[in-house]
Amino acid sequence: MGCTTSVPDGASETPEERKLRIDFPDMGYGGDFEKEYKLTSVLGSGAFSTVRQGVRHQTGEKYAVKCVTKSELSSEDKEALLDEIDILKAMDHPGIIKLYDHFDEEKYHYLVLEAMDGGELFDRIVAKKFYNEFEARECIRSILSALSYIHHGKIAHRDLKPENLLLATLTNDNDVKIADFGFAKKCSTQNCLKTQCGTPGYVAPEILEGREYDYAADMWSIGVIMYIIIGGYPPFYEDNQNLLFKKIKRGDYEFHPEFWNDISTDAKDLISKCITVDPNKRISCADAVTHPWMGRDKRILSSQDLAKNLQQFKRFNAKRKFKAGVKTVMAHNRMKNLMEGLRAAADEENGKTKAGAGDGPPEYAPPPSY
Numbered sequence: 001m002g003c004t005t006s007v008p009d010g011a012s013e014t015p016e017e018r019k020l021r022i023d024f025p026d027m028g029y030g031g032d033f034e035k036e037y038k039l040t041s042v043l044g045s046g047a048f049s050t051v052r053q054g055v056r057h058q059t060g061e062k063y064a065v066k067c068v069t070k071s072e073l074s075s076e077d078k079e080a081l082l083d084e085i086d087i088l089k090a091m092d093h094p095g096i097i098k099l100y101d102h103f104d105e106e107k108y109h110y111l112v113l114e115a116m117d118g119g120e121l122f123d124r125i126v127a128k129k130f131y132n133e134f135e136a137r138e139c140i141r142s143i144l145s146a147l148s149y150i151h152h153g154k155i156a157h158r159d160l161k162p163e164n165l166l167l168a169t170l171t172n173d174n175d176v177k178i179a180d181f182g183f184a185k186k187c188s189t190q191n192c193l194k195t196q197c198g199t200p201g202y203v204a205p206e207i208l209e210g211r212e213y214d215y216a217a218d219m220w221s222i223g224v225i226m227y228i229i230i231g232g233y234p235p236f237y238e239d240n241q242n243l244l245f246k247k248i249k250r251g252d253y254e255f256h257p258e259f260w261n262d263i264s265t266d267a268k269d270l271i272s273k274c275i276t277v278d279p280n281k282r283i284s285c286a287d288a289v290t291h292p293w294m295g296r297d298k299r300i301l302s303s304q305d306l307a308k309n310l311q312q313f314k315r316f317n318a319k320r321k322f323k324a325g326v327k328t329v330m331a332h333n334r335m336k337n338l339m340e341g342l343r344a345a346a347d348e349e350n351g352k353t354k355a356g357a358g359d360g361p362p363e364y365a366p367p368p369s370y
Helices: 015-023 032-036 075-090 121-126 133-152 216-231 241-250 265-274 285-289 298-302 307-349
Strands: 037-045 049-056 062-069 099-104 108-113 165-167 176-178
Touching (some): 032 037, 037 062, 075 108, 121 165, 121 307, 133 298, 216 307
Antiparallel strands (some): 062 108, 099 108
């Protein structure tokens, strides 16, 4: 799997380039992509794709290149990939990762994407020594601005989670960009989507229940993300995935006083309006952008120290990163795993399985005494 770096005839290779060419020998040279770009280091990998750093020959500019192996794609995967490409081509917002180019070649699709040198948003937050509600608000403002643009275009992202919130640079904490549109879908009418997809812990209850839905499902995910960014831990946590899904479907969460008493009422109000079980009563992204919390005075929010919450955040993020490493080999089964979890939860409710069926690793150990 994967794709190799381009080595034009007669060109010299560095030791790194030679290693990459040997590690990925199945790609031929001379295609249109190789005329435009050279691939270097591996940035990440999935079930049927590898993300590599790409350098444009003409300018020396660096990009992230998603190399998708065609032979590994099912018909559903091909359709999803083409949807992703079409959607990204139509996106033009500073808070959304940009697709600069796409090459459809014999063995691979190459998606030339904006380089995200700043890494994941959550990793940046936990690296902070000091953290306050104003900083949290500004991160969330950036995310909501981008999501409002997406929803205005009648598109549902359907997989909003920490791993898909990236930073463009190492210096600007608020230059957040939404990435990974692999599950994104056009949603021209209300409740026009049926596919059960997403990530446990962030997925909306209407998706878990198998009901038709629309981009309101994204607002549930944003509510969960907001809760974590401010509180430092997720609103829904259970060692047993079936119990986790039950909590999500009931909207069973709370603002624990130890971590939320000093948080502004407006912040908690916005989260509550996002994590609302009935999607018809859930706040829209357009309304979230203009919520009173977004207009609260900087000095007031800056005085709301989140030091205790930041320590919780660091513990949560460490567990999340560990889980991500363990699950890398199962990345291609995201939808399959969700569906199996849903079936197991349904069977348990019907008395067909013992409690514990479909267990997954703990999402998070809740704060002490809760």
